Each structure stands twice: as C-alpha cells, then as structure tokens.
C-alpha cells in the first residue's frame with residue numbers, strides 16, 4: 330500500500346535542451362569550436378587538448394562564457410570568437426543538415442498532447458538556435474525557444490529555466506520539469522527549483538556526471554521522459570491513441 334502525504338504538484342512546463350538532448354549533435358559543436366579557434370586564434374594561449382577538454386566540460390553553457398575563459402578573460406576576443414563559432418556552426422548545418430535525436434519530435438508532441446507547454450533552451454545565440462529550429466521544421470511544434478541573451482545568464486545559472494517559467498506563465502517552479510544532456514542543464518534545473526530534473530545520455534556527459542549534478546533520473550534519451558514523469562505521478566498517461 331502506498332500512502333501519499335501530499336499530492337505532487339501538477340506539471341505544466343517542460344524545458345528541454347537542444348544540442349545533445351533534442352537535436353543530434355554528432356560533434357558539430359566541437360567542430361564549430363575548432364573552426365572558430367582556428368579563425369580567431371582565441372585559444373592560442375593554451376594547448377588545443379586543454380581547450381577541447383574545457384569545451385567538453387562546459388558543454389551546454391553560454392558560448393560567450395566558454396570563449397571568455399579560452400581567451401584568458403579578453404571579452405572582445407571572446408565576442409569575436411563567439412561570432413566565428415556561430416558562423417561556423419551555421420556552415421556545418423548548411424553542409425550536413427540538421428537531425429533530431431531519434432524520436433524527439435514525437436516525444437515533444439507527446440508531452441504537448443499530455444497538456445504540457447514545451448520550451449527549448451540552448452547555449453547558442455538566437456541566429457543559430459533559429460537555424461536549427463527552422464531546419465527541423467519545429468517552429469510550430471515548440472511553444473518557445475530561448476537563448477542566454479533572452480534570459481540573462483546562460484547555464485548553469487537558473488535564468489533560462491526561470492525565464493521559460495515567466496514567459497509561459499507557469500504557476501510554480503515545482504511545476505517545471507527540465508531535461509538535458511549536460512551537467513550544466515541539470516545544475517540550472519536544480520538551481521531554478523524545478524520539480525523534476527532529468528539527464529539524458531544522447532549528448533555530452535555520462536550517467537555518473539549527471540547524477541552527481543543532481544539529476545532525479547538519467548534516461549537513455551528524451552523519448553523516455555514522458556513515461557518517467559508518469560511513473561512519478563507527475564503526469565497522467567493519456568490513453569494510447
């Protein structure tokens with residue numbers, strides 16, 4: 330017998346990361362970083378292996394913050410490198426196209442069918458974010474997409490999650506679920522007070538890193554999110570159509 334001391338809050342909003350969570354990355358971010366570094370010399374002050382290790386560890390954070398570190402605090406150099414990164418990312422998208430994490434669009438639609446609002450968040454600038462969304466044909470699928478510039482600070486700060494809550498008029502932080510592939514995604518969800526935070530294994534970081542960051546659960550991919558929410562009675566599983 331199960332005793333419920335209090336009913337869990339009704340979930341209203343799901344905040345999903347883009348690259349590595351809903352959008353297949355396939356090394357595109359790393360390649361774009363490499364092109365930006367080559368074109369601007371932003372990481373010339375450190376061994377490339379160290380720069381790449383920093384890029385991997387900080388995956389999910391605001392790109393300007395990552396480049397500011399690589400540039401040794403030189404904000405102007407970081408801004409130039411960020412512009413080069415966005416340009417390189419757009420080139421690669423044009424060369425290779427954009428691919429969803431398999432099943433992501435259906436998963437998002439399933440969350441919406443369950444009555445939830447779905448917001449995408451990213452560390453990319455709006456121009457890159459919108460190129461991805463247009464490439465996937467998701468403009469009408471998601472309710473909103475946010476970049477760090479729309480929110481204030483990038484991840485791991487809570488700003489993107491809290492801005493999603495405010496913009497969608499969600500009732501409470503406990504009514505928000507967050508899912509992402511990086512430690513920064515999980516930390517931003519925890520810092521925002523989200524009621525449920527999931528890590529996914531389709532991107533940058535592994536299960537132990539995501540659990541250590543405070544994930545309530547680590548899922549193979551975003552297609553498992555809806556059932557994970559239903560298992561915790563955060564969501565009523567709609568009868569299968």
Ligand SMILES: [Mg+2]
Nearest residue numbers: 346348349510
């Ligand atoms: Mg990501």
